Amino acid sequence: MQDIKEIVREKYGQAALRLSSGGSSCCGAAAALDGCCDPITSNLYDAGQTGSLPEAAVLASLGCGNPTALAELKPGETVLDLGSGGGIDVLLSAKRVGPTGKAYGLDMTDEMLALARENQRRAGATNVEFLKGTIESIPLPDNSVDVVISNCVINLSGDKDVVLREAFRVLRPGGRFAVSDVIVRGEVPADIRRSMELWVGCIAGALEEKEFAAKLRAAGFTDVEVEPWRVYKIDDARAFLTESGVDVDRLAPLVEDKFASAFIRARKAAAKSCCGPECCA
Ligand SMILES: C[S@@+](CC[C@H](N)C(=O)[O-])C[C@H]1O[C@@H](n2cnc3c(N)ncnc32)[C@H](O)[C@@H]1O
Numbered sequence: 001m002q003d004i005k006e007i008v009r010e011k012y013g014q015a016a017l018r019l020s021s022g023g024s025s026c027c028g029a030a031a032a033l034d035g036c037c038d039p040i041t042s043n044l045y046d047a048g049q050t051g052s053l054p055e056a057a058v059l060a061s062l063g064c065g066n067p068t069a070l071a072e073l074k075p076g077e078t079v080l081d082l083g084s085g086g087g088i089d090v091l092l093s094a095k096r097v098g099p100t101g102k103a104y105g106l107d108m109t110d111e112m113l114a115l116a117r118e119n120q121r122r123a124g125a126t127n128v129e130f131l132k133g134t135i136e137s138i139p140l141p142d143n144s145v146d147v148v149i150s151n152c153v154i155n156l157s158g159d160k161d162v163v164l165r166e167a168f169r170v171l172r173p174g175g176r177f178a179v180s181d182v183i184v185r186g187e188v189p190a191d192i193r194r195s196m197e198l199w200v201g202c203i204a205g206a207l208e209e210k211e212f213a214a215k216l217r218a219a220g221f222t223d224v225e226v227e228p229w230r231v232y233k234i235d236d237a238r239a240f241l242t243e244s245g246v247d248v249d250r251l252a253p254l255v256e257d258k259f260a261s262a263f264i265r266a267r268k269a270a271a272k273s274c275c276g277p278e279c280c281a
Contacts, residue, residue, distance in 0.1 A: 004158040004204050005134070009109050012062075012085070016111035019060045019086060020118075039236040040064050040152075040182070040200060040261065045088075053091055054122035060086025060115060063151030064261040065180025065229070068092040072176075076100040077146040080170060082135040082163070082179075083107055083153025087116035087128075093149065094128045104145070105130040106138060138166045145170045150179040152261075155206045164219035174270035177221060182206045183262045185228065192254050195246050199237040200259065212264060221266035228260035 044066045050058045062085050073079060073096035081090045084105025094103040107113050107130065116130045133139040135150075136159055148167045157163050167177055184193065184206050197205055207215065209226045216224045234252040241248050 004156075005108070008156050008204075012109045013111040015062065016060075016086070016109060016115045019056075020111070020115055039230075039232065045092075049092060050088075052095065053088065054119055056115075056122060057086055057088050057091055057119035060119065061088045062086070063089065063180060064182055065151060065263060067149035067151050067178050067180045067263075068096065070180075070263050070265065071147050071149055071178035073097050073101075073147060078102045078104070078144065079147045079149060080104045080106060080138070080140065080145045082138075082148060082150035082167065083156070084116055084130060085112050085151075085153075087119045087130065089149055089151050090116070090128055090130070091119065091123050091125055093147075094123075094125045097127065099127055101127060103128050104140070106133055106135060108132065108134045136162045136166060138170050140170045142169050143172045145175060146172055147176045147178060150181070152181055154179065154181050155200075155202045156204055158204045160207060161215055161219065164215055164221070168220045168268055171268040173268055175268045177216070177264070177266040177268075179264045180261060181212075181264060183209045183212055183226065183228065183260055183264075185209055185231075185258050185260060188258050189254060192251055195241055195244065195251070196232075196237060196255055196259050198244065199240045200232075206259070209262065212262075216264070216266045220268065222269050223265070223267040225265045226262050227265075228262045230261040231257050232259045232261075233257075 041062055044063060068089050073093055075098040077097045079093040079097055084090050084107050087105055090103045090105035105116055113130050113132055120128050131139055148171055154160055154163055182200050213224045213226050234256050238248050
């Protein structure tokens with residue numbers, strides 16, 4: 001667990017430093033390739049959305065989806081972004097919840113927090129706070145958040161059950177979980193899964209889609225949905241895998257359509273209204 005965290009922290013610390021000095025945002029597969037950008041992190045946001053953000057915040061995007069597009073944020077709500085990186089989803093959320101709402105970003109990597117705070121300053125966002133901490137131990141009280149978002153981070157955790165329990169804990173009754181992440185669809189042999197995960201840039205590993213849903217239910221969530229929206233093709237990963245010494249043509253039938261970016265939605269049930277003396281006790 002600690003090893004995974006240290007490797008992830010180092011990798012994203014370096015990515016943040018590259019970004020701060022105007023370098024490439026690619027830190028997964030595409031970092032090893034010429035010619036940014038990779039099929040995972042590219043074309044995730046509408047120009048209409050990103051147009052209002054500082055360019056540096058948009059370039060710092062390292063996600064695999066757009067959780068703010070599925071979260072239906074309302075003015076006055078409190079949002080928490082798990083693994084907020086350079087802050088793009090926090091800044092977009094802050095605009096949607098407005099001055100009466102609040103957007104928190106949580107990240108464990110100092111260099112990413114520095115980059116995010118600089119992007120916040122550039123954006124002039126006052127309803128934003130970036131917190132240092134881990135998604136396995138969220139530094140916020142119980143029942144304090146309306147919406148938990150996250151973009152390509154839960155796959156990096158070595159203890160996903162704890163992360164999902166923490167997300168459930170901080171959500172208010174009726175609160176929403178709206179996350180983008182890379183998932184695996186069905187069975188994939190372990191060594192092949194590992195090669196693809198290296199391509200995607202995952203360290204700890206993506207969850208199988210049914211397993212993700214089961215873990216959410218086990219953490220207490222209801223209305224769980226896992227919706228793959230960008231399915232990866234072997235040709236997306238061909239150059240990276242070939243460079244890593246993998247026989248891509250042997251791998252192809254086992255990998256094609258098995259890895260995807262997905263929208264993952266769930267809800268913490270609303271508190272039951274009081275119905276009599278016993279349930280009020
Ligand atoms: C793939 S980047 C995604 C960043 C951001 N969500 C985005 O869409 O641009 C992963 C981020 O999650 C952070 N991270 C990874 N594991 C974490 C953990 N266990 N606790 C807190 N932050 C973590 C990293 O420091 C990094 O900033």
